[in-house]
Amino acid sequence: MPVLECTGLGKKYGRVNALEGLDLSIEPGRIVGLLGPNGSGKTTLIKLACGLLTPSAGQIRVCGQAPGPKACAQLSYLPERMAVQSWMTAGQLLDFYQDFYADFRRDAAQQMLADLGLDPKKKIQQMSKGSREKVQLILVMSRAAKLYLLDEPIGGVDPATRDYILSTIIGNYNPEAAVLISTHLIADVEKILDEAVFLKEGRVLLHSEVDALREEKGMSVDELFREVFRC
């Protein structure tokens, strides 16, 4: 059973179509890049999967379930912005996640905090922007979810941390879980992807295995992206 399945999915904001007739299926065990220029519908798709938006047309299923509390228990979502409560300390946030998610692996989270030199007793509001993003990513990656939805996970961090994040995603690999990474920093994530999905104006332009693409086109996904979306 696919962990994420969209059929004829559409979303309108007023009269503007953010997504239109989108069909997409993501199987477990895959790391998938959701790639597209700004405004192509990447975030909209992820929000629909989390139930933060309601589709205007079509269907979206997470592990066979419509968006809602049951689907949320299976998916781990990293929003593009800071969503943790900034008066809490990193340690309190671990408690919070442990309270609400049965699949939270506290020891993994503590290990990652230590690896990145983050103090669990420090309040989020006292941390630098980079550190806050790291804490949020640690919380998301410490869950043993079926579907990880990462919206721009490496946008705001330095290259060293970027490498740590990518190796965390690889190290966390589970054949029963899928990871969907939305980004425009394709060159950085390309090596860890199984599949690439190109979104353009709310539609799937291309969905293929990364190695097949490289073989067929003789260029990297990054180069292909630049060619396809040339302005």
Added chain:
Amino acid sequence: MLTKLIKHEFRATGRIMLPLYLVLLATAAGANFATRRMGDLGVLLVLIFALMILAVCVVSVVLMVQRFRQNLLGDEGYLMLTLPVSIHQHLWAKMMVSAVWFAARLLAMLAALLLLVWRPGNLEQISFAAQNVPLRLRDLRELQTLMLELLVLGFVACCTFCLQFYAAMAAGYSFSSHKAGWSVLFFFLFGTATSILTSLLEFDIEFERSGLAQVHQAMWIIIAGTAAVGAIHYLITAWFLKRRLNLA
């Protein structure tokens, strides 16, 4: 899950409300001391005490509104609304915790007032009064039912009060810009609609019984009416949060 939400909500609100109540009680004690010993300066402290009472009232309402706006409709909503928790559980957790803080505010203000007017020797007077008030058993039972009814009314009224704000914000924040402006507009819109509807529904009730029975009957009608207003606002809030959520 509801209990976990409530626990978390208390932790989030308690860090503001508890210190505020402590400051209130401290100013009350200070004002008490000052009025007895310090003459003119005492007046100033009583003034500060009055301001504190006002502050507590304002803060508890502002906090109720802010918690909903920030925690569910702001950036924090990205995390809160993707918890494996239903919208209904979110709403009940927020309402119940607000109701408890409103009740706590009442108690804290009462305690502060007592603290303000307390004089040495008051304790004997109270125990003397308590011994000399004749209280029949039947009155006690009536009093208990009335207290219960007041308690229910208090809770229902608190929830309805919160829901009027929630519904307005849930509706206002479904727009992609001028969210706060729309919320204010909706607040007055819903308020006007409610008062028009209630005035339309106004009817005379023939009371069959007299005396206390009549009071009880009236209480339950008021409770039911308030609950109905609350329920409508609840449905509006839940609908907007479920179907028209539009986080910035």
Added chain:
Amino acid sequence: MKWKFSSDAPIYTQLVQQIQTSIVSGALPPGERLPSVRDLATEAGVNPNTMQRAMTELERDGLVHSQRTAGRFVTEDKTRIDEAKRRCASQQIQSFLEKMEQLGYSRCEILLLVEQHMKGEC
């Protein structure tokens, strides 16, 4: 092991090539136990499925073999390794020749140049 990837070829073929080079050069000696696919993938910064695919390819070539419980090992079959080494060498020579021909040299000229170069160096 150091990993480097170019953009024009599939990642898994590049993985196969780089592991193969380590084996034929002796950096990974015969009989050596390989790290798990996940660890290798983390080290190389690539997708575990891709690393798995590279391993399957190497197994098919007979350069590594897996033992159900003990893990994956470099082959102890010397002839296999020598074969692979010769294959690598001929690939390198092939691509060298192609580049030289692009520059406009004939085969004879290339041979002469190589000989001169070697003499000059020694």
